[in-house]
Amino acid sequence: MSVERHYTTQPGAPLVELHNVSRRFLRQRDRRRSFQETFIQFFRRRRSPADEFWPLQDISFSLLPGDCLGVIGPNGSGKSTLLKLITGILEPTGGSMAVRGRLSSLLELGAGFQPDLTGRENIYLNGSIYGLSRRQIDTRIDAIIDYAELGDFIDTPVKHFSSGMYVRLGFAVAIHTEPDLLLVDEVLAVGDMAFQRKCLKSIHDFRYQGGTLLLVSHSLDAIQSVCNRAIWMDEGMIQAEGATTDVILQYQRHVAVLEDGKRAAVSLPPSGVGQRWGSGNVQITQVDLLGAAGVPQSVYFTGQEMSIRLRYQSEAYVEAPTFGLAIYHDSGVNLFGPNTDLGKLSIAGIEGQGAVVYTIPQLPLLDGNYTISVAVVNHNDTETYDFQDRAYSFQVYPSSRRDGYGIVTLQGKWSFHPQESVTVISPQPQVQVSRPT
């Protein structure tokens, strides 16, 4: 184990360099907290290897000046431990590492604030925790106060602050320390929308000014938009490393496969959230979501083929039923509600068992959770035989050919016409609505 730390950057050398770094923890965290336990421990055998676990194993990577590295992975994959090693809060158990340059971490905003001191006094205290001298803070204090948007509250003890103000002040101090390397751990999830946007903008600015960044986040969008490289960690090891888009995609694929496995085990039960009603003359007995090969699956990628199969059963002969479904986004938006009537599929009558299939050749949905309602009604929609409201769900991940953000892809095409003169169409202030008379 060797650790090297310098407070200045060295030209050409990586800011952070890790070689086969490992870290061990002992599972029994309360061990030997008192003399009594030490005494008991003395008579026991040495601890068994089962008591230890390794949140980090053989981690190697380096971070060059100007890089922005995103770290993704599920909870408990060792991301935070990695940051703690780099900041120096924890020491590695094995391997060698070097850190060159001043670093500042946005691990916990406002850690170290003294509740009885005013905002201004806490800026000095917090700044010095980050290693700034009094003079350095003097030159920045106005910018910090301005940034934190605290107004007159700056001379109030911070115990009277709202939690938002607290975090704003913490972020303002941390971002103004002008470090060579900024470590960010999920802080973008704090504050209101406006402040979150401001944080993100500051992080972007920091990056454009040549700062080096290490960002840990569950928000893949944030990683995608800020980072040029990414690491996917799982079970204390680096699973993938490289360009952000590639790593994110691999991670999402992995999660998709895992979730699909979990869901297949329970074979799409009605989720229970939805209500079911109807006369029951025709019953929808089963709903299957099928992939291209006709295999049931509950996780799809944008652009894949997807079929929704409704199995029905009716005791007696029912004339001209209409089958329909509706796809909802998690946000509650009804995206599309096709039915056999509008789809010009005429069914003369049904008796016994059968199935109706709705096929989407290229799923236009982007990432998110979706739920499906299914229904069967009589010809002129006066009697509902069976209605299952948002009883089935599936998930979509964006494919590598993602062409935009949002809920759906409209599959439009871009074109570029540099020589063409563009006629500007002035927007119409009034919209003509023809009223039926």
Place this chain on the structure above:
Amino acid sequence: MVRRLRDLARYRGLVRNLVVSELKTRYKSSALGFVWSLLNPLGMMMVFTLVFGVLWPNNQIEKYPLFLLCGLLPWNFFSASVNSGMNSVVSNGNLIKKVYFPREALPIAAVLSQLVNFLLAFIVLFAVLLIFRSHLSPWLWLLPVIIVVQTCFTLGMVLMLSTLHVFYRDTAMIMEIVMLAWFFLTPIFYSISQLPPYYELWGMNLNVHRILYILNPMASLINMYRDMLYYGYRTDLDFFLRTAITALAVLAAGYWFFIRYSSRFGEEV
């Protein structure tokens, strides 16, 4: 060790800010504020004078309040430092787990803020000196040096205890008893000359006075304060040197112990 000292020098602003914030928070919500630094020793002096000057019939020490204060103030500095310094690392556990900075800044700041208090209390002491018209020692210039020596000794103890306290929370309980015993074994409210000079233990003839001074640096320190301020005597040089060397050795050992284990604070607090 040199690297750690350089590290600490870089963060001296932090130590200062910690001291300032400690002092500010201590007095911020009390009506009398820092006046308490003066009232507290005065109050204690009155209590002890009442007990040992009035209720105790056979007390032969003259100018007892002054005699007492010369011992009580350094002792208060020491015991308050030990109490707050020992807890300084554990009580800032949240900070230690989140941000890196030289951890020794915490106990150092705890001791220094008590030092400021101690120096303020000297205002009271000098007032009492004037009242009793005590003749000051021509060696009074040595007083700041003695204060520095005591600070070194205290800091060494605090560095060691705060480290121990991270790993064994029993430290605080044990120290409660130890500090009580230490208080009574230090000539604060009595004079060492009031003790029997010799004591027979298992056939050995022990020199009580000598042993007390050798085993208890606080006894030596308080004796030196009294030489300066109460007896108006120049303190013995060999005695002073021995105490100073002990103090520096305790500081060095404490600092070594602290940095040896401080890298594990992040997981243990």
